[in-house]
Amino acid sequence: DAKTTQPPSMDCAEGRAANLPCNHSTISGNEYVYWYRQIHSQGPQYIIHGLKNNETNEMASLIITEDRKSSTLILPHATLRDTAVYYCIVRVFERQGGKLIFGQGTELSVKP
Amino acid sequence: DTEVTQTPKHLVMGMTNKKSLKCEQHMGHRAMYWYKQKAKKPPELMFVYSYEKLSINESVPSRFSPECPNSSLLNLHLHALQPEDSALYLCASRADREEGYTFGSGTRLTVV
Numbered sequence: 001d002a003k004t005t006q007p008p009s010m011d012c013a014e015g016r017a018a019n020l021p022c023n024h025s026t027i028s029g030n031e032y033v034y035w036y037r038q039i040h041s042q043g044p045q046y047i048i049h050g051l052k053n054n055e056t057n058e059m060a061s062l063i064i065t066e067d068r069k070s071s072t073l074i075l076p077h078a079t080l081r082d083t084a085v086y087y088c089i090v091r092v093f094e095r096q097g098g099k100l101i102f103g104q105g106t107e108l109s110v111k112p
Numbered sequence: 113d114t115e116v117t118q119t120p121k122h123l124v125m126g127m128t129n130k131k132s133l134k135c136e137q138h139m140g141h142r143a144m145y146w147y148k149q150k151a152k153k154p155p156e157l158m159f160v161y162s163y164e165k166l167s168i169n170e171s172v173p174s175r176f177s178p179e180c181p182n183s184s185l186l187n188l189h190l191h192a193l194q195p196e197d198s199a200l201y202l203c204a205s206r207a208d209r210e211e212g213y214t215f216g217s218g219t220r221l222t223v224v
Contacts, residue, residue: 034212041220043116043202044155046212087154098143099168100204100213102154 004088009107012082018075020106022088025069032091033064034100035073037084044087044102047073078110113138118203118216126224127193133219135186135203144186145213146178147202155202161186193223 005023012018024033034049048055048062050071055062061074075082087105091098116137125131135144143162147155159178160168166178175197177189186203200220204213 036212041200041218043204043215043217044213046214049212085154098206099157099160100145101157105154 004090004103006086006088006103006106008104009109011109011111012075012078014080014110014112015077018078018082018108018110020073020075020086020088020108021070022072023070024088024090027068027090029068033062033068033071034089034091035060035062036087036089036102037082038087038105039081039084047086078108080110080112082108083110084108114214116203116205116214116216118201118219120219121217122220122222124222124224125190125193127195129193130189130191132190133188133201133203133221135188135216136184137205137214138184139205139207139214140183141205141207141214142183143206144180145204145206146186146188147204147215149200149202149218151199159188190221193221195223198222 032049032051035047036044038044048057048060050062050064064071085105085107087102091100119134145160146158148158149155157170158172161180164180175192179187200218202215202218204215206213
């Protein structure tokens, strides 16, 4: 799996958009970008994933650059409950199990 | 049912004890995973089961023994653990397509 690089920590004001960057310069053409978050001592929670196109769901938007070497997760109106560690992961889609390998993640603090 | 259920939530065991962690899902997912997470670190993959067969063992010591009795259940048998094995043990499952993994809330294990 391709490696990802994320800033170790970020702050965001409540109600503002949180933009979390991720570099994945060695990504291959068939590797997907996944985002998960983990609130303290809970299991990781799936947020969103994409291959080439930008994606949006009820939680967030994922913007992938045209060369696919980086992406940004956008939380449009951050709340205090969005304080968590956010993991950007790239992986190959495989029918037989496959691996989801976590990087170091970004610790996002949403402040009042 | 869209959850992965892990029991127990907390476990304290001695170094000579034998115990088991249990993970259950009723989403029809055919890939199931065990992860280990130490404090302030990302989850580390331990084992992958695909269609009830062990497909990946990430060089985990034999004192950890996984078992998949059926497509809904995943166990992790523990024997002769060390204090450094104290961690949050996470179970996850995935449908046979490129969607996200669903994680349980984990078992907090303390070895004394």
